[in-house]
Amino acid sequence: MIVFNDFLKWLSIDLSIKLTISLISLLVAYFLLEKFKGGKRIPGPKGLPLVGIAFSIKKEKMHLELANYARKYGNLCRFNLMGSDIVLVSGLKLIHEVFVTKQDGFSSRYLSNRLGILYKKEPGITAMNDDxxxxxxxxxxxxxxxxxxxxxxxxxxxxxxxxxxxxxxxxxxxxxxxxxxxxxxxxxxxxxxxxxxxxxxxxxxxxxxxxxxxxxxxxxxxxxxxxxxxxxxxxxxxxxxxxxxxxxxxxxxxxxxxxxxxxxxxxxxxxxxxxxxxxxxxxxxxxxxxxxxxxxxxxxxxxxxxxxxxxxxxxxxxxxxxxxxxxxxxxxxxxxxxxxxxxxxxxxxxxxxxxxxxxxxxxxxxxxxxxxxxxxALPHETDRDMDLDGYQLKKGTQVYYIIC
Structure with missing residues (x-):
């Protein structure tokens, strides 16, 4: 009964206060997750909480800005985009390693929420895994x-x-x-x-x-x-x-x-x-x-x-x-x-x-x-835990490739 009364009090709170509390909770959870992620961290831009670099890049010049990240942080770098960690791979050596030497571990297509609407139920050839x-x-x-x-x-x-x-x-x-x-x-x-x-x-x-x-x-x-x-x-x-x-x-x-x-x-x-x-x-x-x-x-x-x-x-x-x-x-x-x-x-x-x-x-x-x-190249995700250039990539990691 006490819990139910507390819940009723919560519902009576002003909506703006609810949103503020919810946002603060999300930010705290985000920072805790970032802080306690294990393993050697791949370098890259920090971006904003939750949205990452989403509002700092223009879709018309996205490839140029990501290429700048690669030049600044190296051929293997990471960034956050709308809450998702993405690993960016560039350079002949790493591209060859991903597509040839270790292709079995990077062969799955990544379907974002947007592309999932189009392809999850009925995938065309561009959205199919390498099977x-x-x-x-x-x-x-x-x-x-x-x-x-x-x-x-x-x-x-x-x-x-x-x-x-x-x-x-x-x-x-x-x-x-x-x-x-x-x-x-x-x-x-x-x-x-x-x-x-x-x-x-x-x-x-x-x-x-x-x-x-x-x-x-x-x-x-x-x-x-x-x-x-x-x-x-x-x-x-x-x-x-x-x-x-x-x-x-x-x-x-x-x-x-x-x-x-x-x-x-x-x-x-x-x-x-x-x-x-x-x-x-x-x-x-x-x-x-x-x-x-x-x-x-x-x-x-x-x-x-x-x-x-x-x-x-x-x-x-x-x-x-x-x-x-x-x-x-x-x-x-x-x-x-x-x-x-x-x-x-x-x-x-x-x-x-x-x-x-x-x-x-x-x-x-x-x-x-x-x-x-x-x-x-089309985005992929790792099929299993993979090692790349001395860093550990967990299963399901999104991987983007700069091939220019």
Missing amino acids: EKFRELKKICLKSFKHYGDGMETVESLTMRSINKFFTYLSNANGKAVDINDKIQYLLADIVYSMLLNQELSEEEISQITKMSIQFVEVTFGSKALLLELFPWLKYFGYKAYKKICDYERNVCAFWNKVIDQRFLMNQDEKNKDEISGAIDSMYSQLMKSSFQYSRASFCKTLQSIILAGFSTTSSSMYNFLPILLNHPQIEKRIFQEVSEAVGHSRMPCLEDKKNMPYSEACVLELLRYTTVVPF
Whole structure:
């Protein structure tokens, strides 16, 4: 009875006082946990209690700020982000150790509260742990694109059709300055999608695909979405960031479900039997024969991951290549001269011309060496207690990798 009366008194206290007491209790618990953590401490920025470095970094420049931490604290450092301790790995020696020498201990994908909303129940290939099912799906994806090996003319035709649409856009500008940022994204998304389905994409579909890919970063890495890491219960109170993540998942699945239905519910007699099927046909048929169970939602998210990886990485290379050529006109001039000699001005280039353009090919390879397509590898977590560079990492430790 006494305990119940005390509880009633607690309920009667002003709300602001309750919040203050709760916050102080959380801070005390946080400092005690930090103080009594055992083992040799990995160096790194302290950050603020509970939120860590969340409010001191900008999502647009996160890779640069984390790279600064690596330079300041070493190739192995730690930081706190929304209450979670994260180990940051960089440098060739440690990256090789994690991905090659000790890969079995770092092979699990880490799913944050935000990514868990998207992938926990129905993971796509990017959210799967390194197990037999993941390896099979990876093999199926690679094999499905390799089926074009005997039909590169089809790939060339699909690619040139998309490129011609891009050149038409530039021609219609009549020499005026144009912003090609969105158009390059549309171009590359169109090419990857065309290779998946071996069919042309409408402008509306191209726009929808690129928007979904861009939204992935916005809905999962925005500052409001980060609060779900510290307060996951916000999703039960109509939190807008949570709703945006759920809406994104529904939109991705709805788009690809429509594509799949149109593709595989089509009467087989209506398909051109002489035409090379798209990669999606090969993927779908192999998944249906697999001993593992793959859900429709998992297939949809895998397809979206392929689009995202294909156009975002290639577009980054394109954005880097153009200003590099502007700053090195002698290289641009030599590439133009080689293309003019090998191709001429009366037709578009083709794959057959590649053997006659060694300098241009060397420039592309140098671009991939010189620039960074993506600064981070996907986050992982340790499968068991691991030793790295003289420090102990407990099972379940989040690990980020700087690969630039």
